[in-house]
Amino acid sequence: MPVRQHQARPPRPRGRAAAALVLALLAPLLLWLSPAPAHAVDEPAETDPLAVSIDELDTVSLDGRTKGRITVRGKVVNTTEDEWNGVRIYPFIGDTPMTTSEELAEAAKMPADALVGERIVAEGAYATVPDLAPGETYSWSLKLPRKLLHVTQAGVYWFGVHALGAPSPTTADGRARTFLPLVKEPNKKAKAQKVSLVMPLRRSVVYNADGSVNYLRGWTRDLSAGGRLFRMLETGTEIPSLTWAIDPALIDAVRNLAEGNPPRDLSPTDGSGEEPEESGSQSASPSVSALLPSAPASADTAAAKTDEETEAAQKAAKVWLGRLEKALAGHNLLALPYADPDLSALATNDPDLLATAREKTAQALTELGIKATSAVAPPTGYLDRAAVNLLEPGSVNLVSDRMFRGSAPVVADLDGHQMIVTSSGAAAGGPGPNDPVDAVSVRQRIVAEAALRRGSGKPLVAVIPDGWHPPQTAASFVTPWEKAPWIASSTLSEAVAGHKPTSVTVDRLRYPRREMKAEVSADRISAAKELIGAGELLQRVLTHNDEVADDVVSEALTTTSYSARKGDTDSAANALDHISSELSSITVSVPPKVILSSMKGGEFQVTLSNELDEPVTVRLDAITDDSLRVATSEPVQLDANSKASFNLAASMHDTGTHTALIVVTDTKGNPLGAHASVPIRPSQVSGVIWWFVGTGCALLFAAIAVRLTRRIMKAKKVRTSTGAM
Incomplete structure (x- = not known):
């Protein structure tokens, strides 16, 4: 595991360090001697009437x-x-x-x-x-x-x-x-300032324990006409040369809402029991039909009644997905790792999970028919060295100018890893007392930063802040922008064209301590990894489902996102408990005790029960000591809500009583959670009985022989006495 180090500022001169030490030692005395402040530090700001x-x-x-x-x-x-x-x-x-x-x-x-x-x-x-x-x-x-x-x-x-x-x-x-x-001099096009806008299409996604999307009211508000995500599409459609940075997890969540927000689906996905589909052709290009979810797999799902909240979210999601194609058409598309995970946290704690997020993005975009360039764009603009080392060749990597000490380059290169540098000022928005990320504040801060760069030869790459409030009407935002002749709206490639990457060293990078403290915790990343493992286990158990593990991966990755830094901390644990409960509903029952007829071997009956609504395939394993051996079972397929009984063979090496723990596992021997213990012993009285039987027979035959001998001897004596007479 990489060693994390806070990238501090260069060391100060000794004189300054000594002065700072003196001030630190005198600070308590100075505070005691200083007069009380006129206003308390935590006094809330007054609101304008x-x-x-x-x-x-x-x-x-x-x-x-x-x-x-x-x-x-x-x-x-x-x-x-x-x-x-x-x-x-x-x-x-x-x-x-x-x-x-x-x-x-x-x-x-x-x-x-x-x-x-x-x-x-x-x-x-x-x-x-x-x-x-x-x-x-x-x-x-x-x-x-x-x-x-x-x-x-x-x-x-x-x-x-x-x-x-x-x-x-x-x-x-x-x-x-x-x-x-x-x-x-606004009419001199040769001096137009290149400005490239990047609009991240991402949002916090939280799933319930059963795999359904959480907080439907918030989604309905954002997706409906006039909502934030709806207005983002409306505005982004009109902005010239815009670059979208897409998180596929957002689209997947909206598609789930458009399906009626069903829970995690355990039903067959391998085609068993389904009617054959009608033949027909499908377009591979992005289309409304590709973005909108397919019809429910079963009539039961389609007929399920939904509440008003779910219906409202479903309606808003369908409308939003219908407008997504138009918003993306003609623009440059960047693909973020799935769920926009905390790159620095994963790079330190689990780089494999970052690879999983990238694979998941490629898979999701292929299914949607969307072509995009792999990219990273951390909301804060910072990456630590470990995360920089994991940047992919050929990807578009956007970082903030605050990440560099001194003058930031247009394109930075650290040991072959190239990063396009964006404006932290443009992302900061406007001044108070208004919301700094409202539509006008953000636009005017961007053009202000661009105006100050005019003539420098440096382009302005501006990432729209995640909290940005799009305008109520796209024209009010875009038209004044288009009318400014001194602004040259550019794609990312156009903006940085002609600027060779500037080689930078590690000591020029900044990764503030506050960033390190804010990272997604190692425990949460571990919980996400454990949840992914539980999803794989569940899929191996389900006889006809080969997709649920992929669904669980999607849910788990959302718990490692940047938006989850201060968000829900229990969603992975709750989902893990839910899946564990489902797996534990496949149970085994055993007799109260088992007495083998012989130590050489015997059998006893066990019963498997499947309380799930889907067929499963499992095995039984036994945990015993060295003196007891219980054979494992072959894979057993159980229908939904059914039971099956069969015998397990056992043998022993001594006459004592030993306990066998019978465990339900998947076909690879991984325990599912359910188990039962049974005491087993051989029939200890059997040998004694046969000894007594053998001894009794011997005594019986001996007694018979003695009595016969006595009778013969007595008969001889009678004949002898008679002859003498």
Whole structure:
């Protein structure tokens, strides 16, 4: 097993280290002498009485012109218990441009009430909001003349709106902020900045103990029209040169929902008992028919009644799968390892499980008719050295620029393992108080980072953050992007074309301690491995099912995913208990005791019972000491919910009583869980009886002989006495 080491920063100079040590020793005294802080550290941030959002911004950037208008739309919510009236939404813009990514990162962390720009109060530049009752929401819209934005220097500016109510006409009662770059000379296509967007299609997938998908309400919400996953497809369809990073586990889970979310299927899969299918041709290319699940295997499954929650999820899943083909068509596709497992954790604890995840992805995509390039894209952007060593040749490996000390290259090469470097700033989203990963915040952070790279020759590769909230309408997000002539939407290969991999050494890599602590635990990985073994055991027992082990692999891998770092920790254990219970329902019963007629051998009867609804094939094995031998059985096939009795042969080497543990196993001798113990001894009285019988016979014959002898002797004496007379 590889040795894990925290990749720390380079050692500090001795002078700095000594100073740090002195400060550490004096820290308790300084804290004791320092005055109490004005506010407690854990004091929660105050919520604006008017919660404001920017939902649409019809431009991604400004240019040197002062003509035209900028349209901004959003919502305002009264979060108080009082009615608000006379509310106005005023735009504002900063007066000093930011010119580096570091400045953007610092700006994104600034407090919500920090003064970052002057409010524009010109008549007609603001929006008026009707009276707002407690909890009421209002959608506002304003058109801002470009000439009122007095900015001319290239760079990235603060831009946003303030909500002001009548009680406080000069103090903002609500704020929404984002970034807005000014890019000059936008018509020179030769200087267009290459931007490559990667959108991960992944989500937390958790299975119940019986193999059905958990948390149906969340899935229904995300898959339905207006839901997050639905809007991702709608938006991704329209984004030019988009690259999808697909986790097949997500598609499999949705297909399971579209089938009615059945539990793990133990029914025959080898064609036994099924009607022959009608002949016909099938297309190998991705299609709706390939993505949508096939009809249920049995009439019982089709006729099973489902509750409203399951029906809602099923309906949403079918609609979503129907739109998936259109969303993927014409785009570049990357295939993540199945269930997007924690690469660094698996590389350290079980590299074979990572290989299993890759094989599972290849299998799933082949079944779906989807062609994609193998890839990895850790959500945090970090890989440790062990994970880098397991990167596949020819795969697309996306890592964050935060993984490198100093200036990050476009493409890094570590001992032959190549990695495309993505922008951590673009993935971080926008500033508060809004959600940093809402649609406008993420888009404007990406274009801001791109604007600052313009002219550097370096492309911008941006991975959309997993928590991203897609826009309500794709056009509001994509159209302004397409209208920006200084942005050249590029595929990954186009973006990095002409940039040779830069060789890096291990000491340039960063793998923070927080990443190591956050990894999926070794115990959970071990539980996933054990669950996979239980699935293989279950499949060997089922006479006509050759797919259940593969289904269990899918379930087990989801417990090792990045999303499982803080998720459900018991799903693997629960599934393992469920499968163990099913295997243990194949039981054996034995007599209370067995007395062999002879130590040389004898037989006793046992009964196997199958309480499963499917036929099984098992064996019986015996665990004994050296003095007792019980023959194992041949494989026994039991029909569903049936019993079978047969004899087992036994022999002994002494006259004592010995116990045999009769164990139910698969055909390879692996125990299933059920067992029964039986005491066995030979008939100890049999030898004594024959000794007594033999001795009795001998005495009887001796007595007869004695009596005959006496009679003969007596007869002789009588004749002798008679003759003498």
